[in-house]
Amino acid sequence: MSLTALPEAALASLGRATLAALAALGRIALYAASTLSHIVRPPFYRREFLTALLQVGWLSLPVVGLTAIFTGGALALQIYAGGQRFSAEAVVPQIVAIGMVRELGPVLVGLMIAARVTSSIAAEVATMKVTEQIDALVTLSTHPMKYLTVPRVLAGFLTVPLLVGIGDIIGIMGGFLVSTEQLGFNRASYIKNTIDFLETADVVSSLIKGAVFGFIATLIGCYYGMNSGRGAQGVGGATKNAVAAASILILAANFVLTSVMFGS
Amino acid sequence: MIELSQVTKAFGKNRVLRGINLTIPRGQSMVVIGGSGTGKSVLLKSILGLVTPDSGRITLDGVDVRETERDAFLARFGMLFQGGALFDSLKVWENVAFRLMRGHTKRPKAEAHEIAVEKLRRVGLKPETADLYPAELSGGMQKRVGLARAIAAEPEIIFFDEPTTGLDPIMSGVINELIREIVTEMGATAMTITHDMSSVRAIADQVAMLHDGLIRWTGPVAEMDTAADPYLQQFIHGRAEGPIESVR
Numbered sequence: 001m002s003l004t005a006l007p008e009a010a011l012a013s014l015g016r017a018t019l020a021a022l023a024a025l026g027r028i029a030l031y032a033a034s035t036l037s038h039i040v041r042p043p044f045y046r047r048e049f050l051t052a053l054l055q056v057g058w059l060s061l062p063v064v065g066l067t068a069i070f071t072g073g074a075l076a077l078q079i080y081a082g083g084q085r086f087s088a089e090a091v092v093p094q095i096v097a098i099g100m101v102r103e104l105g106p107v108l109v110g111l112m113i114a115a116r117v118t119s120s121i122a123a124e125v126a127t128m129k130v131t132e133q134i135d136a137l138v139t140l141s142t143h144p145m146k147y148l149t150v151p152r153v154l155a156g157f158l159t160v161p162l163l164v165g166i167g168d169i170i171g172i173m174g175g176f177l178v179s180t181e182q183l184g185f186n187r188a189s190y191i192k193n194t195i196d197f198l199e200t201a202d203v204v205s206s207l208i209k210g211a212v213f214g215f216i217a218t219l220i221g222c223y224y225g226m227n228s229g230r231g232a233q234g235v236g237g238a239t240k241n242a243v244a245a246a247s248i249l250i251l252a253a254n255f256v257l258t259s260v261m262f263g264s
Numbered sequence: 265m266i267e268l269s270q271v272t273k274a275f276g277k278n279r280v281l282r283g284i285n286l287t288i289p290r291g292q293s294m295v296v297i298g299g300s301g302t303g304k305s306v307l308l309k310s311i312l313g314l315v316t317p318d319s320g321r322i323t324l325d326g327v328d329v330r331e332t333e334r335d336a337f338l339a340r341f342g343m344l345f346q347g348g349a350l351f352d353s354l355k356v357w358e359n360v361a362f363r364l365m366r367g368h369t370k371r372p373k374a375e376a377h378e379i380a381v382e383k384l385r386r387v388g389l390k391p392e393t394a395d396l397y398p399a400e401l402s403g404g405m406q407k408r409v410g411l412a413r414a415i416a417a418e419p420e421i422i423f424f425d426e427p428t429t430g431l432d433p434i435m436s437g438v439i440n441e442l443i444r445e446i447v448t449e450m451g452a453t454a455m456t457i458t459h460d461m462s463s464v465r466a467i468a469d470q471v472a473m474l475h476d477g478l479i480r481w482t483g484p485v486a487e488m489d490t491a492a493d494p495y496l497q498q499f500i501h502g503r504a505e506g507p508i509e510s511v512r
Contacts, residue, residue, distance in 0.1 A: 043366070051353075128351075135314050136349035140363045140413075141338045 028245075031223045035153050038145050049151040056117050056152065056218065057159030061166065063112050068100070068167040071108055072174025075099055080183050092185065093193035096175035101202045102262070105168040107254050110213030113160055114246040118221040121152055122242035125225025126235040134226070149222040153215060160214025161207040168206055205261045212257060213250045220246040265290045266311060266421070266453070271320030272477075273306055280306050282477030284320070288470075293447050293454040295464050295485075297499060298474035299508065304457035305346075307474065308423055311455075312341060324421075335367065342414035342452075346426040348406035350398035350413070357394035360384060360412045369417060383412040387442055404435040411439070415446055422447065424456040428463050440466035461500055464488075473499060475508065 179185040224242035266288040280303035309315040360380035387408040428436035472482040498506030
């Protein structure tokens with residue numbers, strides 16, 4: 001290959017990758033539309049929904065709690081250290097609160113859900129596909145979208161905002177503990193500053209982000225599981241791609257939502 | 265009666281079915297034989313609508329399957345999958361009673377459980393098996409559970425996808441006998457795909473041989489050994505030499 005052909009080949013390769021990514025995004029959008037249309041039409045599978053609530057919500061609590069408390073603590077230390085440079089150490093409670101509620105809480109919970117739930121859903125559904133369990137569902141007159149995707153996506157949409165709310169509180173608690181036990185802040189004034197500074201819009205934005213991230217994380221897990229390749233390699237590939245896609249989409253959605261809600 | 269007329273299916277450049285013509289008479293047991301990768305599973309899945317053919321027509325009792333109401337159509341079928349395809353997250357009895365607990369044929373839980381235990385007994389499994397999970401069963405037991413699930417709603421038509429693959433010869437014989445008995449006592453139409461000749465002789469009324477995307481030969485099982493078709497003879501006698509290319 002000549003030297004002049006190299007940039008051309010690189011551009012062609014970039015173009016192909018872009019087209020493939022856009023095509024995948026289009027397929028995911030169609031899958032999302034189909035999921036939404038099935039959510040509002042019977043039959044509904046109550047038992048599968050309750051199981052999904054447990055898997056997505058309740059069992060994610062430990063990882064969400066641990067992530068939030070350490071992040072809140074680290075955030076307090078960072079703000080205190082940074083604030084010292086311009087004598088603004090006192091803003092630790094306010095910045096921890098706003099940082100956790102508006103940004104870190106939803107994003108970290110979203111990413112934790114992508115790691116824990118998206119991977120688990122993708123691997124489970126992909127295994128079901130590889131072992132013909134999804135074909136078996138069809139022959140038993142059960143729509144895989146209704147039986148597998150709808151309960152999980154609905155559970156993600158409903159429980160992740162709750163997880164985000166809990167994560168926000170635990171994160172603020174982490175900041176509170178570090179600030180009061182290590183940095184010498186007064187407990188009562190820390191709590192008062194936090195409550196006074198936070199607005200309803202901050203909390204609502206956090207919960208909205210949680211709902212969107214929950215929808216994305218569960219939908220992507222189901223999508224990649226349903227479209228998995230064959231064998232163990234197919235299951236592994238579906239899981240890996242699902243986690244990567246969910247993480248990227250959550251971060252992209254976070255930017256869009258933040259721009260919409262706080263851009264002005 | 266199931267009829268396939270000029271059915272084709274390709275995956276990319278790989279033309280798996282090249283114009284299948286096949287009739288499965290009502291109440292008969294048709295076994296489709298052929299080497300690995302010849303499209304037997306695709307043929308079976310095309311009838312059920314799990315794979316959409318590129319062209320051709322498939323009819324059930326004279327009605328094009330694309331024009332039938334999907335749930336009503338599928339309610340007439342039962343299927344035993346190659347690996348069992350049991351749902352890991354459900355107990356054995358819930359697998360067997362899956363159809364009975366959902367949709368138009370929904371029954372009370374106790375009744376569905378009772379039917380499931382009865383079907384398990386019919387395939388030679390004890391009632392204690394009902395409360396186990398599929399992962400706790402051996403391969404042979406999983407096949408039996410798959411068989412119980414296939415017959416639970418007493419379908420008119422039952423499909424068997426490689427029913428003896430992965431089983432030892434004795435268990436294969438047991439499954440073959442069960443299939444034959446159940447199909448006979450239910451009066452069901454059956455279609456089995458396999459490359460196990462002992463299954464063919466135990467299960468079949470009619471045999472069709474699929475090779476290179478086409479039905480090479482079809483006829484009663486009694487005529488299979490005396491048929492002149494060289495492809496069929498090579499296959500049923502397992503000869504390396506013959507018109508079917510084998511890779512060494």
